[in-house]
Amino acid sequence: MKEVPLSEIKDDLSRYLREAETQEIIITRHGRPAGVLIGFESEEDWFDYRLEHDPRFLRRIEQARGSLRAGQGVRLEDVDTE
Missing domain, CATH: 1.20.5 (Single alpha-helices involved in coiled-coils or other helix-helix interfaces)
Structure with missing residues (x-):
């Protein structure tokens, strides 16, 4: 599991969607968990x-x-x- 600030996700969503195919990405807002990005390979x-x-x-x-x-x-x- 990887934590990434919302500001980084917004700047490069495509990249993080690809990464989310292999691991969940915790999206943080002001350093606190705010959501989870889950990708699908198929x-x-x-x-x-x-x-x-x-x-x-x-x-x-x-x-x-x-x-x-x-x-x-x-x-x-x-x-x-x-």
Whole structure:
């Protein structure tokens, strides 16, 4: 993780977006954290990020796990593929 003042980000956003593909960049304002710049190497990375932070998707995952704990549903390992 790298910290960069907002004034530097504004001056060279393209450069910091490229850097953010490999590490999160903490944007500071007056020396204090103000935000995070996260870059994506591909559209797939963007899609994964959106799923990981989508409350509806996370809720459905938790419901599915709850069903499995309650003995309902079928585990992926138990699905017979032909």
